[in-house]
Amino acid sequence: xxxxxxxxxxxxxxxxxxxxxxxxxxxxxxxxxxxxxxxxxxxxxxxxxxxxxxxxxxxxxxxxxxxxxxxxxxxxxxxxxxxxxxxxxxxxxxxxxxxxxxxxxxxxxxxxxxxxxxxxxxxxxxxxxxxxxxxxxxxxxxxxxxxxxxxxxxxxxxxxxxxxxxxxxxxxxxxxxxxxxxxxxxxxxxxx
Amino acid sequence: xxxxxxxxxxxxxxxxxxxxxxxxxxxxxxxxxxxxxxxxxxxxxxxxxxxxx
Numbered sequence: 001x002x003x004x005x006x007x008x009x010x011x012x013x014x015x016x017x018x019x020x021x022x023x024x025x026x027x028x029x030x031x032x033x034x035x036x037x038x039x040x041x042x043x044x045x046x047x048x049x050x051x052x053x054x055x056x057x058x059x060x061x062x063x064x065x066x067x068x069x070x071x072x073x074x075x076x077x078x079x080x081x082x083x084x085x086x087x088x089x090x091x092x093x094x095x096x097x098x099x100x101x102x103x104x105x106x107x108x109x110x111x112x113x114x115x116x117x118x119x120x121x122x123x124x125x126x127x128x129x130x131x132x133x134x135x136x137x138x139x140x141x142x143x144x145x146x147x148x149x150x151x152x153x154x155x156x157x158x159x160x161x162x163x164x165x166x167x168x169x170x171x172x173x174x175x176x177x178x179x180x181x182x183x184x185x186x187x188x189x190x191x192x
Numbered sequence: 193x194x195x196x197x198x199x200x201x202x203x204x205x206x207x208x209x210x211x212x213x214x215x216x217x218x219x220x221x222x223x224x225x226x227x228x229x230x231x232x233x234x235x236x237x238x239x240x241x242x243x244x245x
Contacts, residue, residue, distance in 0.1 A: 020194045042236045045196045049203055049229060056222055057206065065214055073222055080229060087237050159211055166204045182196055184239065 004132045009134040011066055012151060015058040019158050022055045023165050025116065029109065029118035030168065038101045039176055039186040043088045047113045048169055050081025054120055055162060062155040071128035078120040092094055195232045202228060 026048055032038045040048070048107065057074030061067070088110040092099040099108045107115075178190035202225050210218025 042196055046199075046229070046233055046236065049196070049199055051206060053203060053222075053225070053229070056207065056210070060215065060218070063211055069219070073219065076226060080226065080233070083231055084237075086238060087233075159207075163204065163207060166200065166207065170197065170200045170204060173194075173200055175193055177197060179194050179197075 004135070007130070008066060008135060009151070010147070011127070011130065014127070015061040015155060016158050019055050019058045019062065019162060020074060022051055022058075022153070023158075023162055026051055026165050026169070028178070029042045030172075031170065032101065032104075032109065036102060041088075041100055041184065041186065042182045043084055043091075044100070044109065045169075045173060045182065046084045047081055047088070047110060050077055051113065051116070052166055053077035054081065054117075057124075059159065059162065062151075062158065066133045068128050068134065071124050075121060075128075078117045078124065082114055082117035082121070084186050085110045085117060089114060103105075117166055131147075195228075195235065199225070199228055199232050 029040065029044075029048055033040060054077045056077065057070040057072070060070040060073070064070075085116050088100070091107070101109055104112060173182070173188045175191045176186055180190070202221075206218060206221045206225050209221055
């Protein structure tokens with residue numbers, strides 16, 4: 001029983017690290033946007049949304065008890081985001097096409113997003129197959145919040161950073177596109 | 193319509209609801225968000241084609 005508690009705690013910390021990882025990836029996209037003046041295209045913005053959505057399952061695992069359904073939501077988001085990234089890769093697959101934006105270690109951001117999503121799918125599939133992390137209650141409908149105060153505090157901090165990143169993306173998208181559909185090839189901010 | 197912006201706002205709301213209000217409603221809203229996400233992707237996926245949706 002104590003062993004199970006330990007595994008559960010480690011899995012929760014792992015979920016926190018995953019959420020921080022996703023936040024860092026989206027923050028890297030901001031570095032490209034603001035320091036290299038590369039405006040994100042609509043598909044790039046959708047990939048950002050998808051990457052942040054992958055974190056939803058991790059977020060639920062941190063705040064409530066760990067459940068397979070939470071991982072399933074993250075898996076769905078990862079599959080959909082991989083589709084978006086794959087669509088953008090195929091747009092620039094023709095010989096001689098320079099791709100959209102600059103490359104990082106030889107790959108464009110959308111290629112990295114695709115690889116990241118495939119890695120996330122594999123990783124989440126492995127993680128959800130650890131049976132001793134689940135403490136399901138007798139009443140399957142009842143989902144309790146995490147009780148460990150240290151974990152709660154840490155979870156709240158990570159959630160705050162996560163929400164700030166989503167808020168920053170909302171402001172950035174509003175500034176870039178205004179209250180109309182985002183242009184396919186943006187060259188300037190609509191509201192600046 | 194600024195659908196990408198709307199999708200971002202919905203994602204933020206879903207996170208806040210799931211964290212502060214209700215686990216169940218959060219999950220239901222997240223599924224609705226995924227459907228919205230797919231529809232917006234469907235639109236942007238096809239806007240270079242003659243079958244734009």
